[in-house]
Amino acid sequence: MILVSACLLGLNTKYDGKANADSLMHKYSPLGKFIPVCPEQLGGLPTPREPVEIINGTGQEVLLGQCSARGERGEEVTSQFIRGAYEVLKLVEMVSITAAILKERSPSCGVNYIYDGSFAHRKIPGQGVTSALLKQYNIPIYSEEELTEEKLIELLGDDTIR
Ligand code: SF4
Numbered sequence: 001m002i003l004v005s006a007c008l009l010g011l012n013t014k015y016d017g018k019a020n021a022d023s024l025m026h027k028y029s030p031l032g033k034f035i036p037v038c039p040e041q042l043g044g045l046p047t048p049r050e051p052v053e054i055i056n057g058t059g060q061e062v063l064l065g066q067c068s069a070r071g072e073r074g075e076e077v078t079s080q081f082i083r084g085a086y087e088v089l090k091l092v093e094m095v096s097i098t099a100a101i102l103k104e105r106s107p108s109c110g111v112n113y114i115y116d117g118s119f120a121h122r123k124i125p126g127q128g129v130t131s132a133l134l135k136q137y138n139i140p141i142y143s144e145e146e147l148t149e150e151k152l153i154e155l156l157g158d159d160t161i162r
Helices: 023-031 059-063 078-094 129-136 149-156
Strands: 002-005 034-037 052-055 068-071 099-102 113-115 123-125 141-143
Touching: 002 078, 023 034, 023 149, 034 078, 052 059, 052 113, 059 078, 059 129, 068 078, 078 129, 099 129, 129 141
Parallel strands: 002 034, 002 099, 099 141
Antiparallel strands: 052 068, 113 123
16 A cells, blocks of 8 residues: 555645645556545644744654744644654554655655745755654655656556556
């Protein structure tokens, strides 16, 4: 089974109550091998909610208690982000998860980049909080932006139908 950011599968879990539906995810979701998760919802945040960025750091540093996740108006949501990441980890341990496909640049799900905390759409290298935790547990993580169809078919296994 493959863990997928719920918004990539068309679920309206984004901060603005919308989705980030991805055509490749949509094409292969009928195989029944994707498990949708939204760590921010699992951490107890509402939808819609304020946009959040990690301030002065990355997901790894949030997990180490070295920086915080805050909404655009300054409200701290670090504990909800960490709780959501550990809820996702529970799911990984509950079912046989072999990889995760996560939304690039999200403060929870970003795989290679996140925003820099200025709320000015400036990206920096680094992972979101959930991605950083999954990486610590050696779960292979991919962003929807880097994932090719060939790679997805490889992840899905031999019984994939194009
Ligand atoms: Fe999508 Fe992840 Fe943001 Fe939830 S936390 S809306 S799954 S990018």
